[in-house]
Amino acid sequence: MKYFLTLSILLALVASVCEADNVVAPAARRFTDPASQDVPDFQKHVVPLLGRLGCNSAKCHGSFQGQGDLRLSLFGFDFASDHRSLNGEASSETGTRLSVQHPERSLILRKPTAQVDHEGGKRFAPGSWEHQLLIRWIEAGAKGPPRPTVAQEPPADISAADRKFFRGSVQPILEDHCFECHGFGASKGNFSLSTKAALLQGGDSGPAVVPGKPEKSLLVKAVRYSDEHLQMPPSGKLPDQHIATLKQWIAKGVPWPAGSAAPQETGATLTRLEYEPAEILFHSAGQTQQLRVIAVWQDGTREDVTCLTRFQTNNDAVVQVDRDGKASSTGSGDTHIIARYDNGVAAIPVLRPYPVAAESPPAESPQPTVASPHPIDQRVNAKLAKLALTPSDICSDSEYLRRVSIDMTGTLPTPEEVSTFLKDSRPDKRRRKVDELLQRPEYAAWWTNKLCDFTGCNPQSIRSLLEVALEEGYVKASSWYDWIYARVQRNQPYDELVAEMMLADLADPGDGMPYFWTRQSLKEPKDTAMSVAHAFLGIQLQCAECHKHPFDRWTQSDFNDFGRFFDSVTETKRRSASPKDQQLRLLRSRNIQLQAGDDPRKPLVDWMRAPDNPWFARAFVNRVWAGYFHVGIVEPPDQFTPANPPSNPQLLDWLADGFVANGYDMKWLHRQIATSETYQRSWKPNATNRNDRRNFSRAVPRRIPAEILYDAMKQATAADDKQRDVRSNLKRRAIGHLSMRMAGTHAMKVFGKPDRSINCDCERVNEPTLLQAIFTQNDPLVRMRIADSGWIIDIEDAQEASQPLNTNSLIDQVWLRTVSRHPNQAERQRALQHLQQSNTMAEGITDLLWAMMNTKEFLLNH
Incomplete structure (x- = not known):
């Protein structure tokens, strides 16, 4: 009997620990086991359970005004406040929220079990593990988070x-x-x-x-x-x-009881979340996989928290997940399941290969014969192999020339340029063309425009110490553009460009660019913090101003710490003589000690430029990648969060590491992307990759950005001898200086040019709309552009002078000017028929030009 009792005690002691991996057993088992003496912890068990049940969501007690007479912190990140709220008096006559003397009478149990009216409905059943966890916690005294340690003062003589x-x-x-x-x-x-x-x-x-x-x-x-x-x-x-x-x-004289100092942070600290399996690979619809989530605490404790974790799928067309962490395959593709517990977020990869249609002819499913040696292709192809995706064929020369010219220089190739490129038989002509485009002023102009998007160059927001007319805003915005343009053109390292912008000072006559700091939107340090984080780190801090976002890592403390770097940046003739805080803390990094007279921006910039910074280089290479593929490796590109992991982590790591190793060389980055087979793939899908839009197995057609489309209309209608001038005169290009004055115009708004007034890449809209189709077909601007076309006028003049016109050559010109290729035989025949039915050659060519400028092939980059 003694042996049996001893054995029972030992079994009870180890019941909370899994023998295999030394992980504390899940709460659903521990707190329902009569032999276990474990008591639920408020932070580790009670608050996560309330979150799982939805009690602290924005639609329930986590809303700003609360629900009923109970208010909890949003998503449960303020443990002390939540504990006080739960211990407060309820206005309801049906009982008290917590009754240690009579736990079963507690409203925290009676309402969610629907024993009394509850607007949120029944959340769990009496006797369930959730019910037993809460009742065991209440029976043990309903203890809250550990009392904070405080600095003791001599006892105060107060009543x-x-x-x-x-x-x-x-x-x-x-x-x-x-x-x-x-x-x-x-x-x-x-x-x-x-x-x-x-x-x-x-x-x-x-x-x-x-x-x-x-x-x-x-x-x-x-x-x-x-x-x-x-x-x-x-x-x-x-x-x-x-x-x-x-x-x-x-x-009253500020009565202050002894021991009432501000607390130092105590309690459990979650180090990370681990999950099993590390990756889910499905092969057919309906397959399931049970997930397991393990919390690793700072003291080394490892606990199975699957039953307290909140699960969510990023794409329910690929996988669905229930509240208990059971994943079910719903379709082919790849995505992530997001697991949330305490302040931890984990993204669990899910993949299911695409099926190959058996009835498809072999030509539609070409298999690569030679593996590409390009590092980008190796990483992309490795992911494609896991998904059974066959990449599309390499695009034609005319498609590549048009695509890379638009993406790299914001400019259509001229008809002459297309013809020359198509006749070039050298095997490395695409690489040569990339090198040539990178030397053009248009490259610097377009990517300066992109950098102005990220950094907020807006004529209406730039201000001086005094209120200024909008004209001065245009002048300063143009100066901002010129400043960036000069650095992009000479290929100044990206980190140096950012450092000069970040450290600029109105009082310094040096080569800095201060207008980033003088925008009306940067009235407070918190505004600057959000802008800097978005522009240079690819992260959003807005939510953390008020609360910790459930899918992100940032807390209010992180937000406030980051904002303090900008407390001393003021729009005065002289910067503050000393920083307001002597000690500042970098985002989830180390503390910085400052001395009187130090500029707190300097250590911040040094940290950003450091090779091991987790966001700076990644944010930029991801935005550049998105500029070529219309989708980022992290998408959206300014949402670097644990819940939004990269579609190809190895690819992003290689690009970022290579960018840093090559001295933040922007042209190196552009060259690597544009010369890869991944970028050169056709937009035409095969049997496997028709539905793939995130793994770069093919090019995805996307609408041309507003500024490029505006310029393209000018190029398509320019006289032959004006083609090069239209392309290179950046003062009259929408991708150049004209961009500042065109901000807010009808044409730019219709095609999604951003105002640059908010911290979001989503402000630029490249999706096609019905209004855009109406614009290109009927807007006076388009009609005027065609009616006043220098090329059409030249044709009219030639007709009046009875000069011979080569009909086939004119048809070729229409296609070369708009879609950068020659027409096929069927297209040429239809064009000839239309010209024969037209009153004059100029009228017929005008019709063809208008028609081609309204085709998807002209409006899209493919």
Whole structure:
């Protein structure tokens, strides 16, 4: 009997640990086992369960106003606040939220089991593992997160009433709205709430409070938002009752009980999420795979958290996943399942090869005969092999010339250029053409235009110290464009270009470009932080200003830390003599110590340019790749998040590493992409890759960007002797200086040119619309362009002078000017018939030109 009892105790002790891999058993098993004495942890188990049930979502108790009389932090990232809310008094007459004395009477159990009315409906059944987890937690005292460690001060001589007032009314306000910036070890503006003495000392702006005099206290002034330069908290003005409480506290003399300092961060810290299997490979519809998610904590503990994880598919046409992590194959392709637990996000790859249609003729499914030695092709082809995707054939010479000319230089090739290229028999003529295009001013012009998109060069937003007319905005925007153009043209390393832009100073007569900093949209350091993160790191920080986004890594603390780098950047004649914070923290990286007179932007730029920066080089190469393929390896290109992983990580790594190793050489990057077989593939699909749009097995036709299309219409209608001038006169090109003055015009809006007013690559729209078709067919601008065509006028003049006209040559010119190829026999025959039926040759050619400018082949890059 003694042996059996001992054995039972040992089995109970190890029941929480999986023998095979030393992983703590899942909560669904641990807290339903009568032999287990484990108690659920509020952070590790209770809050994730509430998240899985949807309780802290934006549609329920996680909304700003809460639901009913209960408000939880959005997505459950404020454990202390959530614990206070759950322990608060409910206004309902049906019971209390938590009753340690009578756990089964707790509303947190009765409402989700539908024992009392619950607007959210039944979330779990009585006796389920969810029910048992919560009831075991309540029976054990419903403990919250560990009490924070605080700096102790000598006992304060305050009354019991004042102590209760501070603990119950003042401290919750400070914890919810102030500790993010001035607690947990943070001291924004050199202001800390670590002790009462620190509170009285204040920060850069002076003492925060004057005991007994709330109207003279900066704290009251800040929370009232009465001064546009001093508004706290930055996430929004406090409710009036909170402001009244703080005033009452200051009027009382700022009673501060011993041990009430701002906490230092404590509690469990999640290191990472691991998952099994590392990759899911399906072979047929209906196949299933159970996922397993393991949380690895800072203390080394590993726990199976599958039952507490929230799962979501990035593409339900490829895979679906249920709440328990069971994945089911629904179609061919590749995607990711996103697993979320605590502040961790994991992306689990899912692949299912595409089937080859048995009835397809072999010609439609060509197999590559020789493996390409190009590093890009090797990485792309490796992914295609896993998906059983056969890449399309290499495109024709005319298709390649038009495609690369548009993508690299924003310009159609001239008819003469097309003819010369088609006659060239050298095997390396495509590589030679790439080298030639990279030397043209149009290359620098178009990619300067792209950089202006990312960095926000907007004539209407650039301002000086005084209000200025829009004309000055045009002048400054053009200067901005010229500044970037000069560096792209001479192929200045990208990291140096960014460094000069980031460190520019209006007071410095050097070669910097200060207008990036003088935009109206950058009124606050937080605005600059979001702009810099978007432009140079390919990440979005907007959500983190108010809360941690469930699919991203950034917290409010990360957002505030990053914003402090720009606190000292002011639009004055002289930069601040010293940074406002002596210690700054880089995004998920190290702390930076600053001295008086230091420019905090300098260490930030050094960190961005470092070879091991995880975003800087990747963001740029991904945007350039998207410029050639209309889809990024990370798509959208400015959404580098754990929940949006690259479609081909090996490809992105190679491009980024090579870009850095080659000294951030932009032309090296363009050359590598444009000379790869991947870029040269035809748009024509085969039996396997018809539905593939993310693995680069074929070219995907995409509409020509607004500026290029505007210029292309000018090129197509220009007189023969004006073709080169139209192409090279950048002051009259929409991809050049004209771009600034055309911003906001009807033509540019119709075809999706961005205003450059928001931090989002999505502002440029390249999708075709019905309005665009109406524009190209009927808009006066298009009709005027054709009616006043220098080429058509030359034909009319030749007719009036009775000069002979070569009909076939004119037909060739129509096709060469618009779609950069010769017409096929059927097209030539139809064109000849139309010209024979026209009143004059000029009229017939005008009709053909208009018709070709309205074809998909002209409007799309393929």
